Amino acid sequence: MSKRDRDREEPMIIASADELLRPATRRKFVRMLGVGGAIVMLPSVFTACDDDDDDITGNQSPPPPPTVTSVTFDLRTDVGIFRLVHALEIVERTFYTAVVTRSNFTTLFDADAQEVLRDIRNVETIHEAFLRNALGTLALPDFSAQLNQTTLATALASRESILTTARMLESNGVAGLNGAGKYIKDARNLLVAGKVASVEARHLAALRDLQPPAGVTANVAFASNETIDANGMDIKLEAGDVLARVKAANVIAEPLNSAITIGNAPDATTQGQPTDNFFPANP
């Protein structure tokens, strides 16, 4: 590097520890050190080590996980089914953590809604951690840093958008678990899935109670007619449809969003065959 280039180079300003962990920033940092360039470390870099410092993804200040380039689900095994559930839980945990840590959370929501959203947030955090522990080396990488920030910001913009997004996520979750259960092969895993499924249904009911979908009567919104079929049965979706909806919602940023696929559907002989979906137009 020539003296003339070095003189022209602006001081490098580092505002947060996270910046140092991005490869491009790191390369420049090291280069600047090497050529004697000026580096300004803002005070916020050193406060980033505070335990309570959560960024929008809900992660604590330790380094962001490596970028996930693609995710494939093999639904021919219970593990594969659980991985898909895990993906949804990562999204949900991230979303709800962003909700309850908003500075205007207690202004947007009354005590009832605050309790609902905090409880959901905590339960989804448990679910996500449980699945991560259960899947071990087969767990999904944590792609929460790769959620679409624009979609997230829009979803977090108002009470209405938050509750509508929550209803959408939970409806996908309940419908997905109801549709996936028949493919699970092991009784132990079926039991765990069942333990989670009823909890998801509880908080879907609570969310719908807080904010019914448009046109739904409030006092029956917890289980209204367009969401319970003529046999008194709840919503259900096949896995492919759940994934398609999540991808269509653009909650995950590109290019990862397009790179999340189902590599293998459940096996018809050993697991079962798809059934008709049942899902409302406005979940």
Add this chain to the structure above:
Amino acid sequence: METNKPILDGIDPEIMDRLVSRREAIRKGAAASTMLTWGLSLGSVPVALAALSKDVFGQAPADILDALQFAFILENLENEFYKTVLTTTNPQSALFTTVRTAILANANLLAALQQIQTHEQQHVNFLKNTAIPLFGGTAPTITANDFDFTGGNGTGTGPFAAAGTNVDFLLLATQAFEDTGVRAYKGQAGRFLLATNTRNADVALEAALRIHSVEARHAAKIRRVRKARNTGDTALRFSGYVRGTGAAAAGTAGLTGVPAEVTAALNLIYGGASPEGNTSHIVFNDVANAQATIDAATMSGWTDGGTGETQAEAARMAFDEPLTKQEVIDIVKGFIKDDATRGLP
């Protein structure tokens, strides 16, 4: 992570009841799959158990039919309960006149309970007309006359009698029925697994799961209603979750003079071999061929997100637990007049 808990504890007791000795299992012609023979030869009990779980149910349309018949009894219990409360034409409707008057004056509560009853009737119809015949059975005739909603096994003066005169007590009973229903379906789900997957078993399992989640919606709604009526009851959550374990998980702070038998019933409803407060769950990794028990109260990865919640409390709320068939029978038998010929406990 649990290290001392016996692995067998975590297996659904329904499965345990049906397991035979290894020798007998092979003699019965259990599928000599690689996993099973490997597991048995190495004495690897968890693997053998898992494989046997599927094989034991190989002749199990009878198991599914039994589960459906059991569900049919419970759905009738719920359906007739709501009809008794909301209408004047059931045999015990007169016992619930006071509480019915109060409900009729509360449009929101009335609408919610009517919606729930609609679903229970749909469940009864589906089981009777579709599911049970699909497995070659005939649903017994069950009427409101078969039930005693005071919990008195037919006397009409049982420990739940206050449900007829006090709305808060009525709502406690409602919650108890719905939460029991959730736990009952959950405990039966494993019986729908077959070694050779058939379309009927799939359909039955999916139906059970989809009914089970509706019951969970009901339960959550009732908990929300009860919480709104008594916001100081910390056992109740606006989220509709079951918080805690045993009778404490019922949330009775807003009630006075709760009979001891009711508390005992609540201890059964929210207790059991796998009580609502349980946080340890077994998973089977069918890729790694290994079982693990994970305690959600102590596992890694928890953060409280500034909510101040403890991991243990969140872990208890995050999973609903099953009840075995016998545990459910012990809960509901006081509401059902005995008739062995129709399987009424």
